[in-house]
Every structure is written in structure tokens, then in C-alpha cells.
Amino acid sequence: MTGLALLAIRNLQHNKVRSAVLIFVLTIVTSIPVLANLVISQAERDLMARAQSTPLVYGAQGSPIDLVLGSAYFSDQSTTTVKMADYLDLIDLSYFALAPMRRAGTIRGLPFVGVDYEYFIERGLRPSEGFLPLRVGDVVLGHAVAQKTGLTVGGELRTDATQAFDLAGSYPVTLRVSGILPRTNSPDDGVVFADLRTAWIAEGIGHGHQELTTSSDPNLLLKPQNDALAANSSLPTYTDLTQADGDAFHYHGADSDLPLSAVLVFPRSPKAEALLKGRVAEQQETRQLVDVENVIQDLLTRVFQMKSILQNVVATMAIATIAALFLVVVLSVRMRRREFEIANQIGAPKKIAVYLVAMELVILLSVALALTLAISGAVYIFDIDALSRILVEG
Amino acid sequence: MRPALFLFTILVGLSAAPSIAEDRRTVLTVTPALTVLAQEIATADMTISYPGPADENAADWTPGADELRQYQQADLILLVGAGYSPWTATAALPRARMIDASQGFADFYIARETDVVAHQHGPGGDANHHSEYANTFWLNPKLAQQQAREISSAFSALWPENAEEFQQNLSATIETLEALDTALTAEFATLDNVQLFASHPVYQYMDQAYGLRLHSFHWEPDQHPESAQWKEFDALLDPNRRTVMIWEAEPTQETLKELQIRDVSIIVVSPSFASFSSDASLREKLGFPKGIGLRQ
Known part of the structure; x- marks a missing residue:
């Protein structure tokens, strides 16, 4: 047996390239299902953990999945907005906590979200450095954002321009980092958070600009209209929220009309949840209250369907690989016919060819499985998220 | 045994203290x-x-x-x-x-003059609401x-x-x-024939409640008014009536002297200061003096 193994190893060593290719192919075939399972299980755990920590989402009528993914996972789904008036109507301190939020574009390609302070309380988010936003212009970075951008407390960053060719659109605004959140292994890690008012200013809904009455620049004036002064478009608009006086900012229109992407609802009791569902049912034509866990369960059911499709693909791939492997073995045996004849002539058993090829295959498969285990272990221990990103983003 | 029990009690008490404070x-x-x-x-x-x-x-x-x-x-x-x-x-x-x-009771708000400028964006733009009450x-x-x-x-x-x-x-x-x-109704009734001034426009609701017909200036208690402000003051003084001026806090000695020269009494009604003792009445804590009447 030892001699057979030695012969098999020597032969594999002699045909280095062929052995390496076979190990590579076998490793790939065995790794893909294992890694896919790891990623899917991790995604399932993450999705469910987030769903369980976000009981209900209130938003405009439309796709519940879009509403949940946009508000709880900060995906780029655009949903119809609700108004501050809706949120103010919902407030009932004895029954539930509410966290209104507004997705206000991106900063360096990462989600920029305006939230009420209650969001940090309900999520249990306390900064590991600095402090949570205190005023307009302050932002707190998710852990992954801080790592990716290298920004520290006191650093400045600008919102991304969203309307490059719209001269009347909002300008990017400069914000100051007030704090950095600890790693939470949740979507919060990849987000830049600010107060709702900062988000509205970043969107151009609120703004501050130079006072005409105190300006001595005649070029700013268009024409006098009765008692009013009319400025032309060269009137400077404040874009640096780190410097501007907070009082200089204002919003046109009523506060109750300001837009929200969604309102996260954290009921204090099952009774509170039932009462709220009853209230929102009365406005079901325009508003919806979504149970996040149910939506994510539905989504995961679809993911499991995808998983079975993936398993079928992998099984087909495995059959093709085994067929290719069989071909390689058959060709190899034919090429080595002379070698096996000599072995028989010097006293080796008649089935030496079968034993030797089987032993070689066992060795190749063992090495491939060991590599698969090593890769999977490393991915599991170090960073499944990174693998997810590689698999998803390519 | 007793010292150990005493120490245990103290330790339990100390460990419980923060949770009581947090609650x-x-x-x-x-x-x-x-x-x-x-x-x-x-x-x-x-x-x-x-x-x-x-x-x-x-x-x-x-x-x-x-x-x-x-x-x-x-x-x-x-x-x-x-x-x-x-x-x-x-x-x-x-x-x-x-x-x-x-x-x-937003319907009962009293609008006040403000130096904040209202503006709008374009003819059809929403006018912003800097209105102040x-x-x-x-x-x-x-x-x-x-x-x-x-x-x-x-x-x-x-x-x-x-x-x-x-x-x-x-x-x-x-x-x-x-x-x-x-x-307050009874006390302000004693000032029925008195001309009432206010150092600052912060008494609108008191004025409305008790029919005081106050004239408000923009004077600060810690700043002595300039001569132009005294001229404006003198022009408004009614020579046929006693005058009382309501202040947010005691004015400076210099201002007091000027007021005494003009035979103007003062009353301190301080709505936004917390400089009262802990045993003060609700009336005093809301900013009213113990009694409202004429004093020099």
C-alpha cells in the first residue's frame, strides 16, 4: 500500500502541470458550493438580524421590499416620500418610538442619510470616537466609511454632486465629522449619518444665502420691485455647513411638508403595534406599514429558490468536471499502457493500473478538499463580507 | 461580623446608586x-x-x-x-x-415687529416664514x-x-x-391711571391680559440708554400722569437716577431669568415681583 502511494506521488510529481491543473479544477468544483453556502447563510443571518431589530417601517404606498431595503438596509431603491406631517401625526410617546429618515444622496459614493436622534437611541449606536451630530452640518460616520475614507473626527467631507448639468440644482455642501460609530456588522457601518435638517439642506430643500439688505454689491440686484429687492442668480449660497451660522439656514414652505423617505417604528408592546396597524390601515391608499421580518422572510424564500438554482448549476458543473476528469484518466491510462505492462512483467498485480490511478485520484481529491477547507476557514474567520462583495460586485 | 456586614451594606448601596440615578x-x-x-x-x-x-x-x-x-x-x-x-x-x-x-393656543399668538427679512425665490416661489411672535x-x-x-x-x-x-x-x-x-388683576387695576412703559417688548401677553396699553422700548437693563433714546423717552412722557416702567431686571444705577429725575417708578418683571431663590413662590418664579404697585 505504501509502495502504491509512493508510486502515485512520484507520478503526480513527475507530471507537475497536469497534477496542478487537476487540483485547481477539483478545488474550484468543491469550493464553490461551500463558499456559496457560507455567503448565503451569512447574508441570511445578517438580513434576519437587521429585520428583527427593525420591527416596522412606515412609508408611502408602493413596493414593500423597496421600502424595507431602502430604509433598513440603505440600498439605493428610490421610494415615494412621505411628509413630516405624517411623522408628527404618528408620534405617541406611550406606544412607540419613531425614527424618521431621509436618504439624501451620497458622499463619496456611500449612502448619506438624515435621521432623527431617536435612530441612534433605538439602534443602540454610541460613537467610539467623538459625538453624535449636535447641529446642522455635523455627520457621524459608520465604521466601514471611516476605514474606507480615512476620515477622522473634525475632518471635512462634501456631498456628491447629483445634478451636474442642472445649473439650478443643489450645490454639494461641506460637512464636518463629529463622530465615528463602532463596528456593528450591520448596514449602519457603511453609512454617513446626519440630522434630518442637514440632509434637507444637502438636497437643496433648505439653504442659507447672503442677506441682500446688508450687501453692498450692486451686481447682486436685478431690479427693485415695490418695497422688495430682487437678486439675480449670482447671490452667493452658503455651501459650507461647517462655517455658516445655523440661523442663516431656512426652508421654504411649511416644516410639515418637508420630505421623509420612511419612518422606522419601534412599538413598545404588541398592543401598540396592533393599534398603529389599525390607524395606518385607514390610509392604505397612500401609506403603508410594513412588518420588516415578514418582508425579509419572503425575500429569503426567493433567495432559497436562487440557492437551489445555484446548487443545480454547481451539480451540472461537477458532472462536467467528472466527465473531463474521466477523459483525462482514460487518456492518461492509454498513454501509460507501456508503463503498466512493464509493472506486470516485473511482478506487479494485474490490476496495478486501476489501483495506481485510483490512488492518484484519491491524493488529488484529498489535496483539493484540504485547500477547500483552508479557503473556507480563512473566509469564515476573516471576512465573509469581503467575499460577498467580490461575488456580488465582481 | 458587624463591620463586614456594614461594609457589605455600603457596597451594595454604592452599586445600586448608579442604577437609581439612571432610572x-x-x-x-x-x-x-x-x-x-x-x-x-x-x-x-x-x-x-x-x-x-x-x-x-x-x-x-x-x-x-x-x-x-x-x-x-x-x-x-x-x-x-x-x-x-x-x-x-x-x-x-x-x-x-x-x-x-x-x-x-397658536391662534392666540401675538405677532411682533421683527427685523428679520422675509423673502421668496422667484415670483412663484414659496415665501419663507420668518414671522415672529x-x-x-x-x-x-x-x-x-x-x-x-x-x-x-x-x-x-x-x-x-x-x-x-x-x-x-x-x-x-x-x-x-x-x-x-x-x-394681578387687582394689582394692575391700581395702575389704571398710570402711564406704563416697558424696557423691552416682551410683555405683550401680560399687556393683553390686564389691558395695560404698554409702550415698549428696546432698552437693556445692564446698558445705560443713549441721549437719543432718552429724547424719545421724554417725548412720550405724559406730564399729567405718573409713569411706571417695567424692566426685565434692575437697571443700572445711572439709569435709575435718570428715571428718578423724571419721577418714573419701576417694576421688575423678569420672564426669562432664573435668579430666584428655591423657596420663592410660583408667582416669583414666573418672573413677577411679590407685589405690583408704585415704588420709587
């Missing part, structure tokens, strides 16, 4: 007057405070980072509303926990009662288990405010 319900306000009203309604286990300095006008105060963090962590934040404490418009505070104590509501005890009701219902919503006690305390507070209203 304390915290309510912060933006002005001393609301603190006073809330304290009247609160239960013994609640901490009601105004984090601003006692000797500074609360209407002009802006909190620093430490105070803002205190506001963020409070269970409730009581606001005056109607533009009082404008810093709240740009602070990142928990909105659901911010209670506007004057939201129930007088906001020292508690100088009219009837409005103070409504503020007390708002505070009580906010407390009951957050701590329904104490709703009955809040209601009892509210009833007692309303009785006290009714008595205050009766007393």
Missing part, C-alpha cells in the same frame, strides 16, 4: 418659567431643569456642546414655541420628545395654565402609570395660577 426621569426646558411649571406637575422621582445660566436671559441663550448632549439624552424637552430659543431649529434633537407647550406666554396666567396642561399631558403620555398624580398636581397648579391671575 430618574429627566426633563429639560428652554426657560426657567417652564421648569417651574413642570416642577409643579412632576412627581418626586423626576428631575426638571433648565441647563442655561441663571443670570442670563434664557431667550437669548444658546447651548454649547455639553448642554446639547444633555438635551439629546433627556426623556422630554419642553419648548416654549413661537420662535423662543431659535437654536432648537438647527440642533439635532429627538423631535418626538420635544414638546411645544404653547401648541394648543411674542412668546413670554406665562406672563398671562391663563396661558400659563394652558402650558401647564400641555406639560401634564406630555408627562402622562410618556409615564401613564403616574397620570393620576400628574392630574392632581395640575389641578393644584391651575388653582394657584387662577389665584395669581386674580391678584
Whole structure:
């Protein structure tokens, strides 16, 4: 047996390239299902953990999945907005906590979200450095954002321009980092958070600009209209929220009309949840209250369907690989016919060819499985998220 | 054995102390007057405070980072509303926990002159609303009662288990405010034939409640008015009537002398200062003097 193994190893060593290719192919075939399972299980755990920590989402009528993914996972789904008036109507301190939020574009390609302070309380988010936003212009970075951008407390960053060719659109605004959140292994890690008012200013809904009455620049004036002064478009608009006086900012229109992407609802009791569902049912034509866990369960059911499709693909791939492997073995045996004849002539058993090829295959498969285990272990221990990103983003 | 038992008791007590402190319900306000009203309604286990300095006008105060963090962590934040404490418009505070104590009587707001410019964007643009209202509501005890009701219902919503006690305390507070209203009506009646000036336009609701027909200046208690301001003052003085001037705080000695020369008495009604002793009456804590009448 030892001699057979030695012969098999020597032969594999002699045909280095062929052995390496076979190990590579076998490793790939065995790794893909294992890694896919790891990623899917991790995604399932993450999705469910987030769903369980976000009981209900209130938003405009439309796709519940879009509403949940946009508000709880900060995906780029655009949903119809609700108004501050809706949120103010919902407030009932004895029954539930509410966290209104507004997705206000991106900063360096990462989600920029305006939230009420209650969001940090309900999520249990306390900064590991600095402090949570205190005023307009302050932002707190998710852990992954801080790592990716290298920004520290006191650093400045600008919102991304969203309307490059719209001269009347909002300008990017400069914000100051007030704090950095600890790693939470949740979507919060990849987000830049600010107060709702900062988000509205970043969107151009609120703004501050130079006072005409105190300006001595005649070029700013268009024409006098009765008692009013009319400025032309060269009137400077404040874009640096780190410097501007907070009082200089204002919003046109009523506060109750300001837009929200969604309102996260954290009921204090099952009774509170039932009462709220009853209230929102009365406005079901325009508003919806979504149970996040149910939506994510539905989504995961679809993911499991995808998983079975993936398993079928992998099984087909495995059959093709085994067929290719069989071909390689058959060709190899034919090429080595002379070698096996000599072995028989010097006293080796008649089935030496079968034993030797089987032993070689066992060795190749063992090495491939060991590599698969090593890769999977490393991915599991170090960073499944990174693998997810590689698999998803390519 | 006994020292060990004593030590154990102390240690248990010390370890329990922080949790008791954490369980304390915290309510912060933006002005001393609301603190006073809330304290009247609160239960013994609640901490009601105004984090601003006692000797500074609360209407002009802006909190620093430490105070803002205190506001963020409070269970409730009581606001005056109607533009009082404008810093709240740009602070990142928990909105659901911010209670506007004057939201129930917005129809009774009195508009005041403001130097803030209204503007709009383009002919069809929305005009922004920088309109400002007088906001020292508690100088009219009837409005103070409504503020007390708002505070009580906010407390009951957050701590329904104490709703009955809040209601009892509210009833007692309303009785006290009714008595205050009766007393103020009688006291201001003694000034019926007196010309009344105010150092600052902060007494609109008191004026409305007691028919004072006040003329307001823009004088600060810690600053001596300039000669042009005295000229304006003198031009308005009615030589046929006694004149009383209401101040937010005692004016400077120099100002007092000038007023004495003109035979003008003063009354100090300070709606936004917390410079009262802990054993002061509700009347004094709301900013009224012990008695209103003529004094030199």
C-alpha cells in the first residue's frame, strides 16, 4: 500500500502541470458550493438580524421590499416620500418610538442619510470616537466609511454632486465629522449619518444665502420691485455647513411638508403595534406599514429558490468536471499502457493500473478538499463580507 | 461580623446608586418659567431643569456642546414655541420628545415687529416664514395654565402609570395660577391711571391680559440708554400722569437716577431669568415681583 502511494506521488510529481491543473479544477468544483453556502447563510443571518431589530417601517404606498431595503438596509431603491406631517401625526410617546429618515444622496459614493436622534437611541449606536451630530452640518460616520475614507473626527467631507448639468440644482455642501460609530456588522457601518435638517439642506430643500439688505454689491440686484429687492442668480449660497451660522439656514414652505423617505417604528408592546396597524390601515391608499421580518422572510424564500438554482448549476458543473476528469484518466491510462505492462512483467498485480490511478485520484481529491477547507476557514474567520462583495460586485 | 456586614451594606448601596440615578426621569426646558411649571406637575422621582445660566436671559441663550448632549439624552424637552430659543431649529434633537407647550393656543399668538427679512425665490416661489411672535406666554396666567396642561399631558403620555398624580398636581397648579391671575388683576387695576412703559417688548401677553396699553422700548437693563433714546423717552412722557416702567431686571444705577429725575417708578418683571431663590413662590418664579404697585 505504501509502495502504491509512493508510486502515485512520484507520478503526480513527475507530471507537475497536469497534477496542478487537476487540483485547481477539483478545488474550484468543491469550493464553490461551500463558499456559496457560507455567503448565503451569512447574508441570511445578517438580513434576519437587521429585520428583527427593525420591527416596522412606515412609508408611502408602493413596493414593500423597496421600502424595507431602502430604509433598513440603505440600498439605493428610490421610494415615494412621505411628509413630516405624517411623522408628527404618528408620534405617541406611550406606544412607540419613531425614527424618521431621509436618504439624501451620497458622499463619496456611500449612502448619506438624515435621521432623527431617536435612530441612534433605538439602534443602540454610541460613537467610539467623538459625538453624535449636535447641529446642522455635523455627520457621524459608520465604521466601514471611516476605514474606507480615512476620515477622522473634525475632518471635512462634501456631498456628491447629483445634478451636474442642472445649473439650478443643489450645490454639494461641506460637512464636518463629529463622530465615528463602532463596528456593528450591520448596514449602519457603511453609512454617513446626519440630522434630518442637514440632509434637507444637502438636497437643496433648505439653504442659507447672503442677506441682500446688508450687501453692498450692486451686481447682486436685478431690479427693485415695490418695497422688495430682487437678486439675480449670482447671490452667493452658503455651501459650507461647517462655517455658516445655523440661523442663516431656512426652508421654504411649511416644516410639515418637508420630505421623509420612511419612518422606522419601534412599538413598545404588541398592543401598540396592533393599534398603529389599525390607524395606518385607514390610509392604505397612500401609506403603508410594513412588518420588516415578514418582508425579509419572503425575500429569503426567493433567495432559497436562487440557492437551489445555484446548487443545480454547481451539480451540472461537477458532472462536467467528472466527465473531463474521466477523459483525462482514460487518456492518461492509454498513454501509460507501456508503463503498466512493464509493472506486470516485473511482478506487479494485474490490476496495478486501476489501483495506481485510483490512488492518484484519491491524493488529488484529498489535496483539493484540504485547500477547500483552508479557503473556507480563512473566509469564515476573516471576512465573509469581503467575499460577498467580490461575488456580488465582481 | 458587624463591620463586614456594614461594609457589605455600603457596597451594595454604592452599586445600586448608579442604577437609581439612571432610572430618574429627566426633563429639560428652554426657560426657567417652564421648569417651574413642570416642577409643579412632576412627581418626586423626576428631575426638571433648565441647563442655561441663571443670570442670563434664557431667550437669548444658546447651548454649547455639553448642554446639547444633555438635551439629546433627556426623556422630554419642553419648548416654549413661537420662535423662543431659535437654536432648537438647527440642533439635532429627538423631535418626538420635544414638546411645544404653547401648541394648543397658536391662534392666540401675538405677532411682533421683527427685523428679520422675509423673502421668496422667484415670483412663484414659496415665501419663507420668518414671522415672529411674542412668546413670554406665562406672563398671562391663563396661558400659563394652558402650558401647564400641555406639560401634564406630555408627562402622562410618556409615564401613564403616574397620570393620576400628574392630574392632581395640575389641578393644584391651575388653582394657584387662577389665584395669581386674580391678584394681578387687582394689582394692575391700581395702575389704571398710570402711564406704563416697558424696557423691552416682551410683555405683550401680560399687556393683553390686564389691558395695560404698554409702550415698549428696546432698552437693556445692564446698558445705560443713549441721549437719543432718552429724547424719545421724554417725548412720550405724559406730564399729567405718573409713569411706571417695567424692566426685565434692575437697571443700572445711572439709569435709575435718570428715571428718578423724571419721577418714573419701576417694576421688575423678569420672564426669562432664573435668579430666584428655591423657596420663592410660583408667582416669583414666573418672573413677577411679590407685589405690583408704585415704588420709587
